[in-house]
Amino acid sequence: MTSFDEVLGLGDDALIAAQRLGQWCARAPELEEDVALANIALDQLGAARLLLTYAGELEGAGRDEDALAFRRTDREFRNVLLVELPDRDFAVLIAKLLFLSAYQRLRYESLAAGDDERLAGIAAKTVKESAYHLDHSALWTVRLGDGTEISHARMQDAVDEVWPYTHELFADAPELRAAWLSTVDGVLTEAMLRRPEDGWQPTGGRDGRHTEALSYLLAEMQVLHRAHPGAHW
């Protein structure tokens, strides 16, 4: 039996990633990249809706996707810290998306083959999207890492900054880390980037202990719903 917390964690990862990606709308370096990031954000949002709806049913307390997305406080969110980190620049966005999508692809792949038919269906649909997100972020990692001196330095900074937060991805699924490392290593090597040493391993997201960045993100995401409960377009 799949637990409410497990599905909620997957749904919150997708929802918070979608909100962060959505913040790039009209701010990406080129119009074409703007559309690509918005597409990826909408993929994540679509996955979040399916997962949160299912989580609400597993909980059995009458909460639907909207109740879970808009009426919880930061301490009730179960996403990993990685997805809530602010996108300081385009390189950080790309590093986060690379690490997240490489993980999501493996996680959804294994869930698609799992016993829970409902979750397997959601995962089978979503895994193709994750493969595309990985492709997109890997292409950019290589172009920035193996680009100019400045783009290389900024991409390496981004990878170094985000790396500690990747450990939390495997708290629920430690068996996936070897395959994840092999994917990520391949991209970093092609991008002429150095894989950071494993050191500090911040956690807490899955228990509701988040960085302050999540509170600001939620304030923006939830303000309309909280001001006008039950409003419809």
Place this chain on the structure above:
Amino acid sequence: MSDDRRLTGPAQVPAHEWPLWEVFVRPRRGLSHSHVGSLHAPDAALALRNARDLYTRRQEGVSIWVVPAAAITASSPDEKDAFFDPAADKIYRHPTFYEVPDGAAHL
């Protein structure tokens, strides 16, 4: 004649701008690729991905070609008359001089 690329060579792209690519999409098997529009991208691989996002997100295609816009040699609007007009008055080029046999429904 500034729009005639045969005379001016490939359009000069400012260093800070991505080059322009023309996009061709095949809607389904058996049909040929058709021009659907253009986009900017730093290289061919990203042009292909951008084309996927911009022109096939509602399942419009099964195959995409991207071509550097600078690689296309186009006829000039100023030469329209010399290029295309003579075709119109040569009536023997149009298949109107024979009877279609009975029963040949789909000619």
